[in-house]
Amino acid sequence: MEDFSFESEFYNFKYEKGIFFGTYISGPITLEVAKSLVSDRLRLTNSKSVLMLVTVKDLKGMDREARSYLSSEEGIKGVKAGAIVVKSPFTTHMANFFMKISFNKSKMPAKVFSHEEEAIIWLRKFE
Secondary structure (H helix, E strand, O other): OOOEEEEOOOEEEEEEOOEEEEEEOOEEEOHHHHHHHHHHHHHHOOOOOEEEEEEEOOEEEEOHHHHHHHOOHHHHOOEEEEEEEEOOHHHHHHHHHHHHHHOOOOOOOEEEEOOHHHHHHHHHOOO
8 A cells, every 4th residue: 555644634644654543633533434434544545455544642531422423343454453552641531531431342452541652562463
C-alpha cells in the first residue's frame, strides 16, 4: 500500500512504513464520529488489514455507543493489531478503561503506551 495522509475536522490519518496512524484531535467521540473514523479508514486502506497506532491528544470523552462500536467486529474490521498512545493522565485513564471494558473479549491484540516508539516496536510483532 502507498503511503498517504488524510485530514478531517476531528482526526488525521496517515499510512507510513506499514503502519496506519490515527490522531484524534479534539472533542468527544460520538457514535457518528466513530462510524466516520472506521468508514474513512476502510476507504483509505481499500479495506486491507493494517497495524494501527492511535494517538489521542485532547479527548473530551467517548459515548458508550461509540466505545461499543469501535470494539465491535465492524469497528475493528481490517485492523491486525492496535496500539493507543496517550499523553496525559486523563487520557491514560480513559484508554485503559476503554481497553478493559471494550477489548477484553476482542480477538484483536491491543495495548496502551506512553511512547510512540514502544508502540511501533510492539505493533511490528504482528506484521
